[in-house]
Amino acid sequence: xxxxxxxxxxxxxxxxxxxxxxxxxxxxxxxxxxxxxxxxxxxxxxxxxxxxxxxxxxxxxxxxxxxxxxxxxxxxxxxxxxxxxxxxxxxxxxxxxxxxxxxxxxxxxxxxxxxxxxxxxxxxxxxxxxxxxxxxxxxxxx
Amino acid sequence: xxxxxxxxxxxxxxxxxxxxxxxxxxxxxxxxxxxxxxxxxxxxxxxxxxxxxxxxxxxxxxxxxxxxxxxxxxxxxxxxxxxxxxxxxxxxxxxxxxxxxxxxxxxxxxxxxxxxxxxxxxxxxxxxxxxxxxxxxxxxxxxxx
Numbered sequence: 001x002x003x004x005x006x007x008x009x010x011x012x013x014x015x016x017x018x019x020x021x022x023x024x025x026x027x028x029x030x031x032x033x034x035x036x037x038x039x040x041x042x043x044x045x046x047x048x049x050x051x052x053x054x055x056x057x058x059x060x061x062x063x064x065x066x067x068x069x070x071x072x073x074x075x076x077x078x079x080x081x082x083x084x085x086x087x088x089x090x091x092x093x094x095x096x097x098x099x100x101x102x103x104x105x106x107x108x109x110x111x112x113x114x115x116x117x118x119x120x121x122x123x124x125x126x127x128x129x130x131x132x133x134x135x136x137x138x139x140x141x142x
Numbered sequence: 143x144x145x146x147x148x149x150x151x152x153x154x155x156x157x158x159x160x161x162x163x164x165x166x167x168x169x170x171x172x173x174x175x176x177x178x179x180x181x182x183x184x185x186x187x188x189x190x191x192x193x194x195x196x197x198x199x200x201x202x203x204x205x206x207x208x209x210x211x212x213x214x215x216x217x218x219x220x221x222x223x224x225x226x227x228x229x230x231x232x233x234x235x236x237x238x239x240x241x242x243x244x245x246x247x248x249x250x251x252x253x254x255x256x257x258x259x260x261x262x263x264x265x266x267x268x269x270x271x272x273x274x275x276x277x278x279x280x281x282x283x284x285x286x287x
Contacts, residue, residue, distance in 0.1 A: 003179035006172055008163060012183040015162020016190020022155035023191070024198030029147035031207070031214040034155060036244040041269045053148035058248060060152020065252035067153060068160055075160055077255040078168035085239055090247075090261040092236030094268020097244060099229025101220070104243040105155075107230070108188060113195035114203070114216075121222050122230040129234030134174035137239055 023110050026057070035106020036061070037097035081137070100126070143210045156249045162187040165249040167241025167257075174238050 023034040030053055032039075039054050046054075065074045079086065097103040100122050102111060107126070111119020156165075163169045164187055172181035205214045220226070237243050242250070242261045250258035 001179055003172060003181045006169070006179075006181045006183070008183050009186050012162050012186035013190040015158045015160070015164065016187035016192075017194045018154055018158030018161060019187065020158075020191035020194025020196075020198075022151045022153075022158060023195040025154065026148060026151035027195075027198050027202050027214075028205075028208055029151070029210065030144045031202075031212045032148070033216065034151060036248065037269070040244060040248075040266070041273075044266070044270055044273055052145045056145045056149040057152040057155075060149045060154075061156040061159075061245060061248040062252040064153050064156020064160060064249055065165075065254075068157065074253050075163065075166055077250040077253050077258060078166055079240065079242075079255075079257040080168055080171065081240055083257070083260050086242075086257050086260045087264040089236040089240035089242065090264025091268040091271070092232050092239070093243060093247075093261075094265040094270075095272045096229045096231070096233030096236060096268075098269050098272035099225050100233055101226060101229070103233060103245070104237070105245050109191045109195055110199070112188070113192045114199035116219065118220060118222055118226055122226055125227055125230035126234030126237060129231045130174045130238040131176055133235040133238030134171055134241075135177055135238075138171070138175055139177050 019105075019109060020113070023105070023113070027110075033106060033110050035102050035110060037093075037103040038101065038106055041098050085137075096126075144212055147210070155245065156252070158191075159246050159249045162190075165246045165253065167246070167250075170237075170241040170243075170246070174241070 026032050026034045039057050043054050068074050102122060107119040107122040112123055159165045163183060170184060173184035202214055202216060208214055240261055247258050247262045251262055
């Protein structure tokens with residue numbers, strides 16, 4: 001059953017278009033793929049000359065809510081799991097995205113946009129276990 | 143120049159996540175939790191993002207350099223192997239637990255969310271752990287001799 005009270009198709013499309021626009025800008029302006037896990041991950045063993053743009057992109061992401069604040073209240077960030085589960089989730093996301101060479105942005109947006117077979121497979125995998133773990137945690141063990 | 147482009151791209155990306163509602167893990171879980179009342183918004187975010195990004199990737203495919211003169215660095219296609227599949231499966235498990243993936247977690251840091259601090263710290267720890275595991279399993283060629 002669709003949750004019409006929370007379904008926001010126009011905001012979702014508009015926000016998505018901005019995300020795609022940002023990926024297009026980074027690609028055509030800097031020649032880089034906007035995959036957040038790879039942008040961050042490569043900073044852990046930085047290569048000289050390959051640091052500045054990564055730090056700038058991450059800083060832009062973190063600064064976005066600060067810019068937003070100039071025109072109104074920032075949307076709430078709501079979390080429905082314990083701190084222990086947050087840490088477990090963070091570890092899995094960190095390890096998994098580095099082994100899998102990408103996350104929702106690198107594979108899900110950029111890779112799918114260029115119809116990369118690797119990214120299509122990766123996106124199918126993380127969507128499948130995303131559905132599964134969200135279900136198990138909230139309906140089986142809860 | 144590249145740094146300015148990257149900063150603007152990060153800002154626009156982050157604003158996009160805020161507009162779409164994807165910086166809010168509960169909204170993401172509303173999509174991932176198919177049982178019960180389902181919020182399809184995330185699929186529309188992907189649709190919008192892929193629709194706008196696809197022409198850029200089409201153009202990029204035939205370019206060697208970008209406007210600023212920098213090299214076009216499209217990632218080299220690798221194999222569809224156990225690392226790609228296993229890593230992506232693990233990532234999905236973590237995503238479905240918390241509702242955070244890397245981009246939204248960083249935006250949520252800027253919102254001042256404490257849960258985002260725990261998640262992001264653990265995520266960077268996981269990335270470092272993966273790097274350490276890689277180096278342990280496959281030492282540098284010199285050391286292997």
